[in-house]
Each structure stands twice: as C-alpha cells, then as structure tokens.
Amino acid sequence: MATEVKTELKPWYKTKLPPGKVYQLETDLDKLWDGLEDVGIGPRYIGEIRKGYWHAELGGPKHNYKSFLYAEVVNDPNEIVDGRVEVIGPELDEIPPETSLPFSLHAKLWGPELTEDHEEFAARGMFMGLMFMEGVGMIGARDTIWTRISKEVAPRLSFKKLSQSIRASVLTSAPIVEAVEVKWVLGTPEIGGVKTIESILEETKPKWEALMAKHAAIADEDVDLFYGCTLCKMIAPNHACIITPAIVPYCGVLSFYTCKAIHAIDPHGYIFELPKGETIDPIAGRFTGVDDAIYERSDHRHKIFHLHSSIKYVTTN
Numbered sequence: 001m002a003t004e005v006k007t008e009l010k011p012w013y014k015t016k017l018p019p020g021k022v023y024q025l026e027t028d029l030d031k032l033w034d035g036l037e038d039v040g041i042g043p044r045y046i047g048e049i050r051k052g053y054w055h056a057e058l059g060g061p062k063h064n065y066k067s068f069l070y071a072e073v074v075n076d077p078n079e080i081v082d083g084r085v086e087v088i089g090p091e092l093d094e095i096p097p098e099t100s101l102p103f104s105l106h107a108k109l110w111g112p113e114l115t116e117d118h119e120e121f122a123a124r125g126m127f128m129g130l131m132f133m134e135g136v137g138m139i140g141a142r143d144t145i146w147t148r149i150s151k152e153v154a155p156r157l158s159f160k161k162l163s164q165s166i167r168a169s170v171l172t173s174a175p176i177v178e179a180v181e182v183k184w185v186l187g188t189p190e191i192g193g194v195k196t197i198e199s200i201l202e203e204t205k206p207k208w209e210a211l212m213a214k215h216a217a218i219a220d221e222d223v224d225l226f227y228g229c230t231l232c233k234m235i236a237p238n239h240a241c242i243i244t245p246a247i248v249p250y251c252g253v254l255s256f257y258t259c260k261a262i263h264a265i266d267p268h269g270y271i272f273e274l275p276k277g278e279t280i281d282p283i284a285g286r287f288t289g290v291d292d293a294i295y296e297r298s299d300h301r302h303k304i305f306h307l308h309s310s311i312k313y314v315t316t317n
C-alpha cells in the first residue's frame with residue numbers, strides 16, 4: 001500500500017513552486033495494482049464524462065490548452081526515485097465539485113535500455129493508466145490534454161491512486177522501464193493558476209520539440225520500411241493503422257521512430273513491420289506493401305489504400 005513520505009529532491013523546474021504532498025508507492029512488482037481494487041480498470045472504461053457529471057476537470061479549452069502530460073526519459077537513475085509521487089496542489093478530495101483547473105502531469109522514467117525514442121511509447125502507457133480507469137475521461141495528448149474525473153468515482157480516487165495506475169500501466173506495457181517518478185502540478189489560483197502551468201510548459205516543451213525535430217528530419221522516400229499498428233482491433237476489429245515518417249495515426253500518439261522502438265522491444269506485438277514494396281502511385285501514396293499488409297489485417301475487406309488521400313481508398317488511419 002502507498003504511504004506518504006517527506007523527502008525533498010532537486011526541483012524539476014526553474015519556475016518557483018511550493019512543496020507538494022509526497023507519496024512513496026510500493027515498488028514490489030507483484031504489488032503494482034494493490035490498493036486499486038475498488039476502482040474498475042480496463043479498456044471497457046474508456047469514455048467521456050459529460051457536463052454535470054464531472055467532479056474535477058483538468059486542462060482543456062477552459063485553460064486555453066496550457067496543460068500537459070509528458071513522459072520524459074532520464075539517463076541517470078540517480079535523477080529519480082522510483083515510485084515517488086508529488087502532488088503540488090490539492091488532493092482530489094480537497095477540490096470542490098465541478099472545479100476546473102489547468103495542470104501538468106509529468107513522469108520521469110529510467111531503464112538501462114530506455115532512450116528518448118521510447119518516450120511516446122511510455123506516454124501511451126501513462127495515458128492508458130488514466131484512460132482505462134473507471135470514471136476518468138481523457139482526450140488530447142501532450143499540451144492538448146483534457147481530463148475529467150466523474151463525481152461517481154471521485155470519492156474512491158486520489159492523485160496518489162491515479163499515479164499508481166500510471167506507474168503500473170507504464171511498467172506493464174513497457175517492461176524496459178525500471179523506474180517511474182510522477183509529479184502533478186494543479187494550477188490553483190494560490191500557486192498562480194494558468195500562468196504557472198504555462199511557465200512550466202515553456203520549460204518542458206523544448207525537450208519534446210527537439211525530439212519532434214528529429215522525427216521531421218526524415219521523409220517517406222528515405223525509408224524502405226513502414227510500420228503498422230493493430231492495437232485498436234480490441235475495439236474496432238477491422239482496423240489497422242499505417243505509420244510512416246510523414247504520417248501519424250488517428251490516435252496521434254505514435255510516430256515512425258516510436259514504432260521502430262516498440263517493434264524492437266516486442267517484435268510479435270501490436271506494432272508490425274511493413275516493407276513498402278513497389279510504389280504504384282506516389283501522389284496518392286499507394287504502395288504494394290501497404291495494400292497487402294492492410295488487406296490481411298482488415299479481415300480481407302479492402303484491397304487498395306491511399307496514404308495521401310482522404311477521398312478515395314482511405315486508410316483506417
């Protein structure tokens with residue numbers, strides 16, 4: 001069971017922040033989910049929380065999308081404390097019903113084989129740790145994140161529990177991660193509201209923008225191999241996405257380099273390699289490799305796919 005501890009580490013941001021509540025989660029891998037038995041967890045709980053039904057809303061348009069969720073890989077294991085959670089701001093039960101706040105949710109991750117190319121993969125683990133929880137609705141990614149926590153589940157939830165689910169989900173879905181530390185900052189008026197969150201966002205953004213620049217530096221013409229993803233078959237059985245250097249999928253949480261990193265970890269998982277094959281139509285983006293791979297993975301329903309067209313022969317991306 002998670003316990004509250006008092007420890008101070010090097011600040012993560014230059015932006016001045018008050019000390020938060022600090023919890024130390026159980027780090028025994030056999031007890032990853034212990035204590036979460038009173039909250040449903042799984043894909044069946046993916047959903048939206050409508051107006052009037054939410055206890056707390058974090059991020060989103062009311063705060064001009066100045067919130068963020070970020071998974072950051074660190075190179076030095078001494079930079080983080082596995083299982084440490086810090087909540088700067090009120091706990092969930094201290095927030096009045098129907099309160100909307102800007103926020104940041106930042107996890108630092110370490111593993112001997114972990115690189116920056118795994119950051120999006122780990123962010124997906126964070127995302128699933130929240131989105132799969134009963135009564136938690138999420139849309140967006142990184143600095144477009146928008147989350148709601150329902151009134152029904154709020155009495156059984158806390159930021160500590162949400163963090164435990166995030167950590168467990170990351171460690172389960174990405175076993176090369178060995179340490180996870182989580183920090184929440186709730187942008188209450190007492191700590192400066194959206195301005196404070198915006199200031200943290202500006203400090204953090206250059207790190208992921210550098211990664212995006214690396215991704216933008218290659219083009220489809222530079223590679224012979226694309227990647228595909230079949231994860232959403234669990235909710236859409238004929239669905240598969242194609243990910244190329246220029247094309248991100250529908251969910252927006254995968255890139256070419258991320259797929260490459262995931263496939264290297266789990267070659268028999270939901271990410272598959274896809275030789276590009278012959279180029280049939282470079283303008284529409286038709287390749288024999290894509291046609292063949294998606295035909296096989298779309299229950300033999302469709303034979304032709306155009307990567308660059310949303311009018312004719314669209315992919316399921």
Ligand code: SF4
Nearest residue numbers: 229231232241249251
């Ligand atoms: S890439 Fe496509 S199949 Fe994979 S998770 Fe995203 S939307 Fe679903």
